[in-house]
Amino acid sequence: MYSRYVPPPKGSIPNTSASPQPQQTPNSISDPVPAPAPKAQPTAYARYVPPPKSNGQTPVTNQTQQHVRFDDVVAEGKQSNEDEPPTKKAKLTEDDSPEKSKKKKSKKSKKDKTKNQNSPKETIGVGQAYGFGDDLIDVEDAPIQETALARSHRPQTEKPSKEKKREKKLKKEKNIDEAAAGDEDENETPKRYRSVLEKKAKSIKSAPEPAVEAKEPENGDIDMQDVSNIDAPNAEDADMQNDAQDGAETELHGLEPLPQPEPAAPDTAKPTYETLPAWLAEPIRISSQATTPFSKLGISPELGIRSEIAERLSAKGYKEAFAVQTGVIPLLLPHHCNSMQGDVLVSAATGSGKTLAYALPMVRDISYGNRHLTRLRGLVVLPTRELVKQVQQVCEQCVGVFALDGAKRRPRIAISMGSQTLEQEQNALIEREEQYNPEAYSQRMKRLGLLKNSLSEEEDEDYNTEDEEKAAIAKKEDRIPTLPDHVISYKSKADILICTPGRLVEHIKYTPGFSLDFVRWLVVDEADKLLGQDFQQWIDIVIPRLQSDTRPGARNHKQSNLSGVRKVVLSATMTRDLEQLEGLKLRRPKLVVLEGSEDQDGTAVDGVPAEHHLPELLEEAAIKVKDPNLKPLYLLDLLQSDKILGAPTPIDSDDETSSSGSDSDSHSDTSADALATAKISPNPSPKTPSVLIFTRSNETALRLSRLLSLLSPKHLSPLLGTLTSTTPYAARRDTIRAFLSAKLRVLVASDLVARGIDLPALDHVVNYDVPASVASYVHRVGRTARAGRTGNAWTLYTNPEARWFWKEVAAGGGVARMKKVLRLGAVEEGQDEGHVWEGKVRRYEEALERLGREAGGR
Numbered sequence: 001m002y003s004r005y006v007p008p009p010k011g012s013i014p015n016t017s018a019s020p021q022p023q024q025t026p027n028s029i030s031d032p033v034p035a036p037a038p039k040a041q042p043t044a045y046a047r048y049v050p051p052p053k054s055n056g057q058t059p060v061t062n063q064t065q066q067h068v069r070f071d072d073v074v075a076e077g078k079q080s081n082e083d084e085p086p087t088k089k090a091k092l093t094e095d096d097s098p099e100k101s102k103k104k105k106s107k108k109s110k111k112d113k114t115k116n117q118n119s120p121k122e123t124i125g126v127g128q129a130y131g132f133g134d135d136l137i138d139v140e141d142a143p144i145q146e147t148a149l150a151r152s153h154r155p156q157t158e159k160p161s162k163e164k165k166r167e168k169k170l171k172k173e174k175n176i177d178e179a180a181a182g183d184e185d186e187n188e189t190p191k192r193y194r195s196v197l198e199k200k201a202k203s204i205k206s207a208p209e210p211a212v213e214a215k216e217p218e219n220g221d222i223d224m225q226d227v228s229n230i231d232a233p234n235a236e237d238a239d240m241q242n243d244a245q246d247g248a249e250t251e252l253h254g255l256e257p258l259p260q261p262e263p264a265a266p267d268t269a270k271p272t273y274e275t276l277p278a279w280l281a282e283p284i285r286i287s288s289q290a291t292t293p294f295s296k297l298g299i300s301p302e303l304g305i306r307s308e309i310a311e312r313l314s315a316k317g318y319k320e321a322f323a324v325q326t327g328v329i330p331l332l333l334p335h336h337c338n339s340m341q342g343d344v345l346v347s348a349a350t351g352s353g354k355t356l357a358y359a360l361p362m363v364r365d366i367s368y369g370n371r372h373l374t375r376l377r378g379l380v381v382l383p384t385r386e387l388v389k390q391v392q393q394v395c396e397q398c399v400g401v402f403a404l405d406g407a408k409r410r411p412r413i414a415i416s417m418g419s420q421t422l423e424q425e426q427n428a429l430i431e432r433e434e435q436y437n438p439e440a441y442s443q444r445m446k447r448l449g450l451l452k453n454s455l456s457e458e459e460d461e462d463y464n465t466e467d468e469e470k471a472a473i474a475k476k477e478d479r480i481p482t483l484p485d486h487v488i489s490y491k492s493k494a495d496i497l498i499c500t501p502g503r504l505v506e507h508i509k510y511t512p513g514f515s516l517d518f519v520r521w522l523v524v525d526e527a528d529k530l531l532g533q534d535f536q537q538w539i540d541i542v543i544p545r546l547q548s549d550t551r552p553g554a555r556n557h558k559q560s561n562l563s564g565v566r567k568v569v570l571s572a573t574m575t576r577d578l579e580q581l582e583g584l585k586l587r588r589p590k591l592v593v594l595e596g597s598e599d600q601d602g603t604a605v606d607g608v609p610a611e612h613h614l615p616e617l618l619e620e621a622a623i624k625v626k627d628p629n630l631k632p633l634y635l636l637d638l639l640q641s642d643k644i645l646g647a648p649t650p651i652d653s654d655d656e657t658s659s660s661g662s663d664s665d666s667h668s669d670t671s672a673d674a675l676a677t678a679k680i681s682p683n684p685s686p687k688t689p690s691v692l693i694f695t696r697s698n699e700t701a702l703r704l705s706r707l708l709s710l711l712s713p714k715h716l717s718p719l720l721g722t723l724t725s726t727t728p729y730a731a732r733r734d735t736i737r738a739f740l741s742a743k744l745r746v747l748v749a750s751d752l753v754a755r756g757i758d759l760p761a762l763d764h765v766v767n768y769d770v771p772a773s774v775a776s777y778v779h780r781v782g783r784t785a786r787a788g789r790t791g792n793a794w795t796l797y798t799n800p801e802a803r804w805f806w807k808e809v810a811a812g813g814g815v816a817r818m819k820k821v822l823r824l825g826a827v828e829e830g831q832d833e834g835h836v837w838e839g840k841v842r843r844y845e846e847a848l849e850r851l852g853r854e855a856g857g858r
């Protein structure tokens with residue numbers, strides 16, 4: 001039935017005046033509803049006549065109108081024989097029983113087709129849609145056509161008797177199809193279809209009455225049932241379709257709709273463009289105020305820091321856990337939950353106490369280990385020797401704290417940083433023991449027998465590869481004399497090794513018996529530095545050795561079900577570079593970020609949290625250097641200002657001009673005050689402020705240090721020390737010791753000590769040269785204002801450096817600070833009188849000349 005529907009061409013509304021349309025008829029019928037404008041279309045759909053808008057009539061009236069219209073057509077066709085008015089027919093239709101209605105529907109269908117014949121276009125369309133010739137359509141419609149044709153060909157000489165008329169009428173009604181067949185010539189029905197049509201007519205006649213009544217549309221609109229009736233090839237088909245449709249309503253024959261799943265809830269998640277993993281994008285944030293007693297850390301006293309230990313820590317100056325320790329230590333203490341035992345990354349300000357945050361839980365775990373066996377279980381990697389020494393001290397403190405608390409053993413701590421020869425370090429790290437092992441002994445003898453022949457060659461053997469070198473070391477080891485049936489076995493002398501990455505790599509390669517098989521802690525302090533630089537590719541060499549699991553149980557953590565290497569990665573300027581972190585092969589990592597309490601600015605710029613946080617009690621200032629050639633003089637003025645060291649006493653003054661200047665009224669007036677407030681003295685005390693001056697290179701540091709000594713031989717020179725990476729380690733160590741004991745008060749240093757060095761009493765940091773990066777600035781100024789103390793940072797900047805400094809460092813959103821950076825004018829611009837400054841410049845030029853002579857004389 002669907003194939004028969006030929007939709008009308010778009011926008012082509014047939015001209016109702018051009019062809020007679022059934023819709024026109026109702027207008028003449030006594031219908032109370034004014035007929036709508038005819039929208040005659042020859043198809044079934046075209047029969048729908050919408051009810052007039054807001055006519056105040058009920059839809060029932062419209063329904064009536066529809067039926068009236070169809071029956072009108074019938075009435076029209078019969079009007080010549082039965083002179084009943086159309087209104088009567090309409091009434092009858094409305095009163096029809098459902099059964100009759102069904103029959104009439106079939107007739108309607110046929111008659112409708114007759115009407116459709118008036119439109120040649122439609123006839124062609126329907127025939128084509130069926131795939132038959134148009135003839136077939138004509139034949140189907142023939143019974144209805146006959147009424148008109150038969151009338152026109154009826155002989156005029158018929159008997160006028162009523163009997164004959166009645167007979168004829170009956171005959172006509174009974175054999176309407178036969179008459180159609182008899183009118184072959186008129187209908188031009190092909191013979192080949194005649195028998196088919198006859199059979200069809202008979203079957204229509206003999207067909208039983210439909211059992212199911214056709215439903216009438218309730219609202220006057222034509223529904224699909226009507227359409228199917230109208231378009232059915234004949235009445236029987238239409239009835240059958242009706243039956244089928246009605247039956248489908250009552251009996252579904254297993255075609256019930258399958259249960260469908262609940263419709264999925266619409267996805268309300270906003271698209272995210274975050275490329276960082278969740279642990280990095282959403283770190284654990286710790287407020288700087290979050291201090292806690294050590295005894296409260298951990299899930300229980302047994303698995304945490306016991307109160308006896310907390311008391312001992314307090315005795316050592318660690319009264320309660322700093323904020324970063326409050327956040328990190330619980331993550332590193334034993335836990336039953338595996339998800340709490342992943343690797344930990346820490347980003348916290350300089351001087352916030354990161355060292356104790358990892359040293360305490362690591363030493364605790366190793367203290368509770370095997371009583372008798374010393375194995376290398378903890379590895380701490382740091383970028384400089386100074387830091388190695390510093391961390392060693394903190395770890396030793398922790399060892400002392402746990403040693404008395406029922407710990408099974410006192411962990412041994414070793415350092416390796418290249419301050420000694422490799423052999424000295426090897427002896428400090430590894431112990432050789434003779435072990436009874438006849439089998440290994442015979443194998444060793446075999447090797448030695450083979451070696452004898454080639455001994456002379458080996459003496460001047462040149463190693464081309466690492467493997468060759470290792471083999472040579474093994475041969476040397478074989479030659480160490482032992483007791484019969486004994487071989488050399490190796491034993492670690494240290495439980496914890498604190499080292500620089502370069503030396504660690506050397507031990508892995510060249511120290512017999514040096515093994516990382518038992519290591520279960522890896523600490524990478526100053527991580528951004530260690531991951532950002534190559535350091536003999538230490539990551540590629542160390543990390544695979546920590547992943548190997550050749551000895552089952554060797555990496556088991558005490559008091560927890562964790563096995564494997566626990567990695568702790570720390571920095572004040574922690575890298576978020578996943579590529580760099582990837583090399584560490586982190587497991588279930590968590591990032592802990594220490595935030596400032598209420599950073600005045602820099603906490604968030606455009607909603608982006610600051611990358612670095614400066615110590616809360618740090619005060620920063622910057623001084624513009626107008627003439628870079630006189631920069632050392634600017635520094636001298638700053639040092640000798642009341643802001644830092646104060647002016648030297650007039651009696652001991654290095655400065656001739658200053659003495660002469662003191663003759664002036666202004667100076668003589670204040671000389672008594674100057675004496676009273678003078679801070680610089682050749683004999684410093686712990687109260688004398690301490691200063692760390694950073695330069696951009698070793699050479700600049702050495703040169704500046706010498707220049708300051710020449711400019712102030714009496715006062716600054718005795719207080720001055722220099723720290724560069726070219727300075728011998730022993731000299732460096734002595735310098736730091738002297739500084740910590742207040743014998744030295746001013747250190748001129750390269751960036752060697754910019755990171756990690758803890759100089760607790762340091763009051764001032766001066767950036768003589770602007771740092772190379774924001775991170776470098778953070779580390780440099782972080783040498784002061786540590787552990788909750790106050791501190792000052794001063795930066796000298798030249799005109800070309802001004803833009804970068806103020807934009808990236810001072811005002812950049814990447815650095816969170818409590819106070820804004822002060823912009824200061826140089827001393828020469830304000831306080832000094834012209835002739836005093838001129839005198840300083842003259843002395844500076846003399847000092848430069850002398851420096852040049854010294855350099856040339858070397």
Ligand SMILES: Nc1ncnc2c1ncn2[C@@H]1O[C@H](COP(=O)(O)OP(=O)(O)OP(=O)(O)O)[C@@H](O)[C@H]1O
Binds near residue numbers: 352755787
């Ligand atoms: N709980 C504590 N109580 C008192 N002082 C502490 C505590 N924890 C650490 N300190 C002290 O704070 C100072 C800074 O500690 P530490 O050197 O570990 O800082 P840091 O965060 O590693 O700094 P940097 O990033 O510069 O290396 C040290 O002098 C240390 O002794």
